[in-house]
Amino acid sequence: DQQVKQNSPSLSVQEGRISILNCDYTNSMFDYFLWYKKYPAEGPTFLISISSIKDKNEDGRFTVFLNKSAKHLSLHIVPSQPGDSAVYFCAATYFGNEKLTFGTGTRLTIIP
Amino acid sequence: EAGVAQSPRYKIIEKRQSVAFWCNPISGHATLYWYQQILGQGPKLLIQFQNNGVVDDSQLPKDRFSAERLKGVDSTLKIQPAKLEDSAVYLCASSQIRQGNTIYFGEGSWLTVV
Numbered sequence: 001d002q003q004v005k006q007n008s009p010s011l012s013v014q015e016g017r018i019s020i021l022n023c024d025y026t027n028s029m030f031d032y033f034l035w036y037k038k039y040p041a042e043g044p045t046f047l048i049s050i051s052s053i054k055d056k057n058e059d060g061r062f063t064v065f066l067n068k069s070a071k072h073l074s075l076h077i078v079p080s081q082p083g084d085s086a087v088y089f090c091a092a093t094y095f096g097n098e099k100l101t102f103g104t105g106t107r108l109t110i111i112p
Numbered sequence: 113e114a115g116v117a118q119s120p121r122y123k124i125i126e127k128r129q130s131v132a133f134w135c136n137p138i139s140g141h142a143t144l145y146w147y148q149q150i151l152g153q154g155p156k157l158l159i160q161f162q163n164n165g166v167v168d169d170s171q172l173p174k175d176r177f178s179a180e181r182l183k184g185v186d187s188t189l190k191i192q193p194a195k196l197e198d199s200a201v202y203l204c205a206s207s208q209i210r211q212g213n214t215i216y217f218g219e220g221s222w223l224t225v226v
Contacts, residue, residue: 043217102154
């Protein structure tokens, strides 16, 4: 049962344009969502998170949007840079759980 | 601040052999996790410790996998005997309690079973 889904295995975006990565979830108990970035041969690195009490969180070039009614979140990267090329994982958890459930990842390639 | 340390980084073993991975979490982090990431999939939690107690090991294949966290600091994950399907990256992670559930990962230990 895949509770967190990333339906696009890969995405290519021109440098300088906006990258939009999508994530859907099915478990209504989830109330905290995170995005991790992973380079080859490295562990995932925390990027940005959002609590269910918000619908948007911004950190520099990265913005995460949460639509609770649709059980959908997205990560926007603008402008996209070559160093953003990586695999991005969406993860979710809920208060008191401390266990992350991950999606399958989206490989983002930024084209110079 | 030092990150999560893991060793060895890479290991190749034959099926039915045993292997052990070591992890040292970020100083002060009470919660330690072992995740398994198979190629093309997201990380899957194997076991979660809080201090030296097990919080969740529901997805740990206990017939072949074991983990311990003596003294509530570093941890060891062991696989014995290994199967071909155990080929994966084993990620150790740690977090502080009530820090917004942000979990910090090590670089991973890459296991190939042949």
